[in-house]
Amino acid sequence: MAYIAEQAIPVVEKRTQERQQKLDQIVMLAREAGLDENAVARLVSSKSDRPADARLPRTGVRRPYMNPFDAQSGIYAFPPNHPEKMPDWARQALNQGWRKQDMHYKNLAGAWAQRGMPQLYDPIARHDELKALEAANGGYQRKKKQ
Incomplete structure (x- = not known):
């Protein structure tokens, strides 16, 4: 089981990095389009970034x-x-x-x-x-x- 978890760590890190690059690209394009900071924040916000007990x-x-x-x-x-x-x-x-x-x-x-x-x-x-x-x-x- 530990071997499987160790093999998954690099894959998860790679996907997290790719996700962050795409979010950065979205922010850059939104700012070029002239959206305000609140609109940009709504575009890149994700429910997964919030802790599980932080229900709105x-x-x-x-x-x-x-x-x-x-x-x-x-x-x-x-x-x-x-x-x-x-x-x-x-x-x-x-x-x-x-x-x-x-x-x-x-x-x-x-x-x-x-x-x-x-x-x-x-x-x-x-x-x-x-x-x-x-x-x-x-x-x-x-x-x-x-």
Whole structure:
């Protein structure tokens, strides 16, 4: 086993060197093309350069919907390709004539006023509060199913 590992070391070193040469070439061409430093860094960054435990938070996930009937509502995403993952309260609201857009936190106050309902909470302030809590906890992370 040790013999195989010793034989692999030169091959790995050679491939690492080739990879670095190609990355240097990419950087040179990108700078000639006039890209800024951030764009160049994105071109050459690699997930393999990060340690395994350095997972970045999922910040690109949009979760703008809130329950119009619950003052302690969280923020939710309604996956467009997975309607079965929509929360029960959202299905009930849709059955009562609400539209998905009405449950967006920015449209919720207007939807309550349009229906003559009392405003249960300030949805924009609640959304900002929940986003701040989420950011303090390291961002939104999907739960792994086991």
